[in-house]
Amino acid sequence: MKNRILFINPPSDYFIHIPMGTFGLSDYLNRTGFKSMILNLSLYEANDLGKHLDQCINDFSPSYVGIMLHWQESIEGFIWTGEYIKKKYNDIKIVCGGFTAGYFGENLLKKFRFLDVLIKGDPEKPLELLLEGEDYQNIPNIIYRSKNEIFSNRITYYIDESTLSNISFCNLDLLFDYDKYISLLEKGLGFPLFVGRGCVNNCSYCGGSSKSYRLHSERTKPVFRSFDSIMSDLKKLDKYTNKVYICYDLNRDFIKGLFREIINDKNLKNKFILNYGAWALLDEEFLVLYKDAFCFSANRRPVIELSPEVFDDDVRKQIKGSNNYYSIDELIENINLINSIFDKNIYISLYFSRYHEGIDTFMKIRREIADIYKLKNEILMSNKLNVVIRYDHLSTDVGSTYWEKYISNPYDVDTLVSGFKVIKTHQYHSFPYNNICLFIPEKIKFEEILKSEKIIFLLR
Missing domain, CATH: 3.40.50.280 (Cobalamin-binding domain)
Incomplete structure (x- = not known):
């Protein structure tokens, strides 16, 4: 056998x-x-x-x-x-x-x-x-x-576009109890649609950045699937679910091209609810194509995710790089554009996180907290009830610049195992974490961290 x-x-x-x-x-x-x-x-x-x-x-x-x-x-x-x-x-x-x-x-x-x-x-x-x-x-x-x-052995094999495009990334019959999986995904953002592999961006906190790919995969450039292969997967998914998620926003022109292909396919146009994880602000052309290609209504609102990560514009440029940089003012303008096109029949999730380099003193953290919650209040008072702001602990991704730069013994898996246990058992901090946050800037004293967490808890 x-x-x-x-x-x-x-x-x-x-x-x-x-x-x-x-x-x-x-x-x-x-x-x-x-x-x-x-x-x-x-x-x-x-x-x-x-x-x-x-x-x-x-x-x-x-x-x-x-x-x-x-x-x-x-x-x-x-x-x-x-x-x-x-x-x-x-x-x-x-x-x-x-x-x-x-x-x-x-x-x-x-x-x-x-x-x-x-x-x-x-x-x-x-x-x-x-x-x-x-x-x-x-x-x-x-x-x-x-x-x-x-x-x-040496790494000499890298999958090419042809091979990547000739296989399916949604054959759920290969998964035991796939109905349980789909049921759980539909309560969230939906089935993740595989678009490509690799990255050209270098966000300091991300384990899937270009630098990180070199470390864990020795991949130096991205590879994309063909439009036909992605659309073929969508047609297969139709019998399982109509809710999908794209979180690979590496090449916006590629995604726009995919949307155009979907619009031109009568079997796919307006068939799926697409939740979208955007890596940068969304232009009008993208939003119009998005609206035309997928289904949405007041009762079936998709989600657009945007991740400014920090409120401070200078720090955002430092940790996200110039490719995906935008200011908070530009973010607010983009929210207004999205709402004008979708008539608010869409949810917008904004993700801020802590802790980051550049926001490495108690005063800077306190300013971040104040600005984020002020923004939250302004959005509420302007009746943008479809906008949700999250402010979570940042997961310290293995292989990210943060991991390499700030974690002792980064290439020893015991570092991850012990750090994970510390987080779960509250051996260092008594407050609950909502991610595996192993990096906290050393300049911030224990008492100041606790004070920051208390402020956030009370504001929530």
């Missing part, structure tokens, strides 16, 4: 989302003759995890298990899943991949004996070769264990 692989999204209190590439990877392998399925352990209660895992392994009989270590928030679930499988199913080989896995690389295999192979960068061809039984030393992009030694 041919090798087969079960991909597992580990349990997490923070993310139910399966990394988008997992669906494409599973589809790719099935097209090349290797059966694969996906199990999302984040769908189930903690007490039932072993039961669901056992059932899927017994039913599917995989020779390999691929554990996704993409989101850093999955680290505890990743460890639990790997240890559980290795203890109970020692004959199954365990592979891992994703942003976080690629960043830690060899260190993961040194720390976790349950791991056999780690894929760094694009996984499609390496996994195909692995399942074919190719010698490890001949497979690109992998780090592997052989006896008591760990070896790293």
